Amino acid sequence: MKRSMIVLGCILLAGPALAQSVGEKTGINSALGVAPTTVDFVKEVAISDMFEIESSKLAEQKGNAQEKTFAQQMVTDHAQTSNDLKGLVTSGKVKAELPTTIDSSHQSKLDKLKVASGKDFSSDFDSDQVSAHKDAVSLFERYANGGDNADLKDWAGKTLPTLRHHLEMAQELGKAPSVGQSSK
Template identity: 80%
Template sequence: MKRTIIAFACVLLAGPALAQSLGEKTGINSTLGVTPTTADFVKEVAVSDMFEIESSKLAEQKGNAQEKSFAQQMVTDHTKTSSELKALVGYGKVQATLPAALDSSHQSKLDKLKGATGKDFSSDFDSYQTSAHEDAVSLFERYAKGGDNAALKDWAGKTLPALRHHLEMAQELGKAPSVGPSK
């Protein structure tokens, strides 16, 4: 146990880039309020947008009325932020690589949603949306506060109000009476 703790501490102290990448992956940076690297921020945002769009497309088909309305807004808004991020990277204002696919964690959540129906779908979708937007708000707040790329930092700050609103909307999912199909 002691060796594991020492090894983990060594990895964290090995270098700022490694520590932040590992920290973002494990959630340590969020807990400690550490600013993500530009590369980590871009990757996390791109994966988050892909997950929001794909899971919301499923909710447009499978969700109740409240989820369908929320999902339409998520597809619109996250398509917009995805395009904006691609433009920042594409125009060379941000030196980072955009991932082409979801990471395994988000893919497994998406796969679970694909197989779920009715209340099971709603329960998972609502939960995933709340946690995804909590993570996104934390990520954007930390980068807007201390990010090292001025254009990306500015964009993160301008995007935060919409993400906070998304979080509020996600937290309301499941609280209103279900009006749509409950399969």
């Protein structure tokens, strides 16, 4: 029992050194509507963008016509948000480190997409996109409303309409016939 308490204590004390707070990592902040810290926000956005770009590149190759059109838009838009975020960090306006690799949960989703094909690919990709964009809208809304960096709050607020549109587009994936049609 003492050993468990010591390990737990060490983990809690190491919290600030970890790349992401427990509240953000577990989804508690989202459930409570609490704004993420600047460090958490930057990390989540960067990883989300990496996932969107990589999964969409797979969809450009393996998806149906609707998914390919959607994927092209995701690659373009998420490359832009990645560049915007990088600019804020490198300018010194935002004090945070940008991750250079995707986290394990997003990597496992990518790995699943890499081996999937046909309807299995479409089902996984479409579901991943809806989930990822719901998470992104929540993350950006919470930071835009309560973040602690004015420049980043402003950027989050300006980016929200695009993310909401992405969510609407993602929710339409799989609803339209895929034979010979592309999305709007």
